[in-house]
Amino acid sequence: MRVALQVTCVNDAMFPDTGKAVVRLLRHLGVDVDFPSAQTCCGQPMVNTGYLDEAVPVVRTFVRAFAGYDAVVTPSGSCAGSARHQHSIVAERSGDPALVAAVAETGPRTYELSEFLVDVLGVTDVGAYFPHRVTYHPTCHSLRMLGVGDRPQRLLEQVRGIELVDLPMAEECCGFGGTFALKNADTSIAMGADKARHVRDTGAEVLVAGDNSCLMHIGGMLSRQRAGVRVVHLAEILASTEES
């Protein structure tokens, strides 16, 4: 099976450790993962702000970079959601039938990390070790656009040493929302403040999620509040071992 990592622009530029963790984790599970260097971004920042024409060349770059792979794995629910549910909108807009066909073909073989582990590889115990008190925030796009369900929790439950605690009102949006965080900063912060309060109420040391953009928002608020909670991407917990 030829597997490509779509690291995402946010992880590439801001959170390379998450990308490295995915590589380590997949290799550990016997998957030889490749990083097609022509990749950039899924186009979501443009699409979700309404700049569909601008998204066309970005989506074109995406499908070219990942052509020929059996599976594209991404440590982001919202980027997987973008490839599966939004690329078709952009392709239609371009009026280019070749692009329409290409996105229809690429979308279904794009997987969010927990989907790939549970559905494609069939594993929930990845042999991880993470001796900390952790609470999990299900991000909106992984939950409602992709429907990853409880796959991340099932993976986390198998991690040795972990103390998993439930997050109150877990399924409520954290308020990140891409450019929403800037265009409607006050509302975004009000939502984030409530999410941060729920996180603090759990007494967890670590907040985990499958999307670093949401974590950057919640983590940025927790940091400003000096709350003593750090945010960690799901991939990094799953790639932690006794040695590390």
Place this chain on the structure above:
Amino acid sequence: MSGTFVGMPAFPTAARAALGDTQLRRNLAHATQTIRDKRALVVAEVEDWEDLRLAGAGVKEAALRDLATHLETLEASLTRAGATVHWARDAAEACAIVASITHAHGADEVAKVKSMATAEIGLNEALEAEGIAAWETDLAELIVQLGDDLPSHILVPAIHRNRAEIREIFQRRMGDVGKAAPADLSDEPAVLAGAAREHLREKFLRAKVAVSGANFAVADTGTLVVVESEGNGRMCLTLPEVLVSVVGIEKVVATWADLDPMLRLLPRSSTGERMNPYTSTWSGVSPGDGPQEVHVVLLDNGRTRALADDVGRQALRCIRCSACLNVCPVYERVGGHAYGSVYPGPIGAILNPLLNGVSDEQTASLPYASSLCGACFEVCPVRIDIPSVLVDQRAAVVDSHRNDRVPSAEALAMKATAWAFSDSRRLAWAERASGIAGRVITRFSRTTLPGGRAASGRLPGPAAGWTGARDLPAPPAESFREWWDRTDGGQR
């Protein structure tokens, strides 16, 4: 009389003001949570809820697909049953029709059943200008009207008020417009409802003309349907001599049998009840029983504009249940007034631009009033994919500015980002620059994220929107891409 939304600022500005109102935040959080929980319970009881949603969406979709035919059938059935049908292109035409019917009967007041269509067209204000008083008889509408307030929710327009505030409004205002509230009025819900009942009864018994909307209009039988909880609607629909109903053209369903899924979906989605207490149906005039003169005003007011929008037309399936408002995390925090329309919340964020276009700044701000979390789509009984319509309306906003002489800072930034993201070599170059910035920030930063990574605290300029309340991690010295190249994917 209640105010109007004319001149409201764009959403972000209105939201900022609302967010500072602590009482409002508390009232809304409490009310939306209560109704959310109620809905969840009664929806969970229905085993085939998802099939029911599909059926509901199907009924409305089928009606919209052949709207002209169904409307003609409706007109014929209504006329046959003794009703008079009027067609109104816009708000002004609809208001003029209602005013002239009222004048024709020499009346200077009308009793009103809660109706979104009449709120949308500003009927009360238009009638007031014609010397006709319009009395709202729904409890929440009455609270809004007495308080000179604006509605903030589709189903519960006074959701932003708590009972202490309602007591104060009743005591201060009821006497000015009718029977006064008792001097010893308490804020017990039953006592408040009792005062409203006394106050309204006088109006029901006196009114010659009633005005309503309709939840559904059945084409084959010529039947209008009003669904309600309080019974005030039933009073208005049966006591007066003349009944005028203002009905959006999208309310039509083809057959009586089509009501089946709709009447099961609506109460569970809106009030969280298995069945609503009052369902009134009437087909034209019944001699000797109820109003002896029945008018129906079929209202366009932007609906054909929405119908012509391939993606957005699904918004016309909306049955105004408010489930999307009650689950919306944005609505819960800012309330309804910030949307500047009688249609707030997720449905308002798509319906207003679809009905009116996006040429004014306030309406153009609405599609952005969402984090696209998708909670609305999940609960919508007629499966309106609100997030997709929001994105499509954002594209409509952007497209409406494509020929601006001076592009906005956002448009320039988006074009630059798209340029960088269209070729990985450009992105790699940008990442090298950000890596350098990251080293500088790490060197001089005095903010450290939990876990040890350097961060930026409060920054000025364009970064202020993010860093005003959130620390921003410093960019790493090396991007993932650079790491992969340097180590051959971690193998070296």
